[in-house]
Amino acid sequence: MTPLPAISTAKASQPIGVELHGLGRIFAGAGEHSVEALRAVDLSVAPGSFTALIGPSGCGKTTILRILAGLDRATSGGVEFTNGSSGGEARIGYCFQEPRLLPWRTVGANVALPLELAGVAAAERRMRAAAAVGKVELSGFIKTRPAALSGGMRMRAAMARAVVADPQLLLLDEPFGSLDEVTRYRLDEMLRELWRVEGFTTILVTHSIPEAVFLAERVVVLSPRPGRIIGEVAIDLAERTPETRATDHFSRLVQQVYRLLLSAMGHEP
């Protein structure tokens, strides 16, 4: 049996850094049909930072997250977590593109699942799940089953599940990609606030340049397959409020990322 991760009862006090060294991933296929998703990706993510990965479809963004979460293995290169708790495993929260909630469980029981699987006592996990549900403003729905929730509410429940075990590293794979624009803006603001308060290292994969600029401190742009890092933009916005998206500076940053993305795809300005 796979050993359960060590989830302490204490809040994560120490976010971890991430170092990718020459990360490569080739998906083997029949004959010449193998697909090289990533090639020699070097990336350094500081503890407590918020990094967004952006790039065209199929450039291996999700593969990077999956390798970090242990759901996939690199073909070459490696991953190193820095500042991790000594001797223990890194606590990683993951938010998939879809909510992936268990339909037979209530929101509270879904959110508590990682704690339950880690063997945390019932009373404590109820308390921590309630706190996580509160952070995503779903307290009124803790006993509701997923089928009775809207798409945005399900995603918020999935977000609460990702943070319930106080992750040192939060991986977000286009969590709001299927939502309407207004809901997405609101959830982006909620996520940004969650990151600001909790302080976990966050890596977000997204297709939306405005979302990446609004949320992250740094936007890393990947090339088309095989994915390689071709540049990055530091986001120096002073604050993030709903008004931020309407400022000239925000627009300039969006354009900067867009131009980098265009050049990654072979369109010279």
Next chain:
Amino acid sequence: MSSGLARLAVAIPPVAVVVAAIAIWWLAVRTFDIPQYLLPAPGAVLEAVWSDRERLAWAMLGTAIGASSGFLLAAVLGVAIGSVLGLSRFLERGFYPLTLLLQMVPLVALAPILVVWLGYGQRAVIAAAAIVALFPVIANTLGGMRSVDRDLEELFTLCRAGTLSRWWRLRLPAAVPSIVTGLRIAAGLAVIGAIVGEFVSAYAGDRAPLGMVIVSAMKEYRTDLMFGAIGLAAIVGFALFGIVNLGGWLLLRRWHTSAGDAG
């Protein structure tokens, strides 16, 4: 349309079909002057049931007890076997082909052996009902556990869930809709198994179950009584099916609440 009227509208087509079938039956008997020993008219069947009502009520009760006990046994064993086989591919490959035997061996051939082993009476009837009803429960339980959403499996991998934890918290609950489907099939089959068991293992007399009523009515050329007993056996089957359906609905209704309810 109010929900009451909507429910009534749902009930209209099957009721209309049954009424039409009875009307055609009655017309055919009248028009072609079919002898009663071949095909009695609906009225004659009702009359036979009414005049033998006490015996038939006991018979129906006996069959209902045999069928529902066999069904319960099949449900418990089927879910247990199917879910244990769902624990590992090794167990499934080793034991699943053996469970196919339950499906392949004809019950009619097996029933006399059950009588030899368990004696005449209710025990052999329950065993016959359980044997027929068992396979769909096993197959559906196992199928449900094997068809768990891969995304949810991945979520459990991410949480480093162990085999038993994954089985208890993911595969078994995820298989519930499939198990309910298996139980629905088993409910109907249990009545068939009970009647076949009664043909060979039940006793005659005032408290004889429906299977024996059918056999003795056949010997007396009481086709009207046979039709009545068959109809009552069908009612037992419908009742068992209805109870399983209700249980399944109660269990699953909250999973299937309209996703749009919350906006």
